[in-house]
Amino acid sequence: xxxxxxxxxxxxxxxxxxxxxxxxxxxxTPLFGDEILARIRGMLxxxxxxxxxxxxxxxxxxxxxxxxxxxxxxxxxxxxxxxxLLTHLHAxxxxxxxxxxxxxxxxxxxxxxPLLQALVASPEPETQSLAMRLLGAQAxxxxxxxxxxxxxxxxxxxxxxxxxxxxxxxxVGGIAGFGPEDEQAARAEAALRRxxxxxxxxxxxxxxxxxxxxxxxxxxxxLEHGGVALFLTALALGxxxxxxxxxxxxxxxxxxxxxxxxxxxxxxPTAVQEQLVQLHRDVVLPVGLDRLDANGAAxxxxxxxxxxx
Numbered sequence: 001x002x003x004x005x006x007x008x009x010x011x012x013x014x015x016x017x018x019x020x021x022x023x024x025x026x027x028x029t030p031l032f033g034d035e036i037l038a039r040i041r042g043m044l045x046x047x048x049x050x051x052x053x054x055x056x057x058x059x060x061x062x063x064x065x066x067x068x069x070x071x072x073x074x075x076x077x078x079x080x081x082x083x084x085l086l087t088h089l090h091a092x093x094x095x096x097x098x099x100x101x102x103x104x105x106x107x108x109x110x111x112x113x114p115l116l117q118a119l120v121a122s123p124e125p126e127t128q129s130l131a132m133r134l135l136g137a138q139a140x141x142x143x144x145x146x147x148x149x150x151x152x153x154x155x156x157x158x159x160x161x162x163x164x165x166x167x168x169x170x171x172v173g174g175i176a177g178f179g180p181e182d183e184q185a186a187r188a189e190a191a192l193r194r195x196x197x198x199x200x201x202x203x204x205x206x207x208x209x210x211x212x213x214x215x216x217x218x219x220x221x222x223l224e225h226g227g228v229a230l231f232l233t234a235l236a237l238g239x240x241x242x243x244x245x246x247x248x249x250x251x252x253x254x255x256x257x258x259x260x261x262x263x264x265x266x267x268x269p270t271a272v273q274e275q276l277v278q279l280h281r282d283v284v285l286p287v288g289l290d291r292l293d294a295n296g297a298a299x300x301x302x303x304x305x306x307x308x309x
Contacts (some may be wrong), residue, residue, distance in 0.1 A: 115225050
């Protein structure tokens, strides 16, 4: 039954990307103009604006002036073609949506959940420093999500690399407001790569903090205690899935994947049930989950098609 449920979840998950790309790229989507689509569009345009700012800086312009709307749209559409980037932005949107929902339902602070608050007060200097830096990153992320923005240097390395290649390919052909600028694009790319440190990004800090917990990392697998950011990070690390797949697990159509992932990550069947109910009050728990150990759950999860690292 779990294998069948996972297969149904795979089918639903595999339709997300092509539908999402179509809807985000559509000029008029009144029937689908929901928050997720608007947020992804906003983040794509913000990323495009930051790339164009970097290109302008490479040309020697020290003034930050509004980019031409057509240039922003052209670059945003080009970025939309990158499947990994689109998946990442979708995961960020799901994460923010979940954080807002839990803040309203449980009064769970999206910036300083109880676990992070405890780590900030840790007697270990390194842990305390990481926790403080993550707290600041979470606050900036919250502000950015409210504006439907995404920091360019907050992207995972693979997505940043793809974005820079997209900028270069368009710059060589000329973007609205810019002539063909191969040399300037190379300088812009080099400057951004020098400024980039994946381990200092919000997601990088969360991963370092969770890994630093060692065997206590399982405490982050409580939404009410760990908060959404640390929960998703711990779930991804503990189950061996990309963080984007962990975010999608929280959707109501993916309850089997979430249950299996939590079991693989080390939660007991009772704790798995508690987390599923926290997310979806009316969820129907998979039959036989209480008889499934972590190895059995890992075997079933590995047979799924979606979200393999």
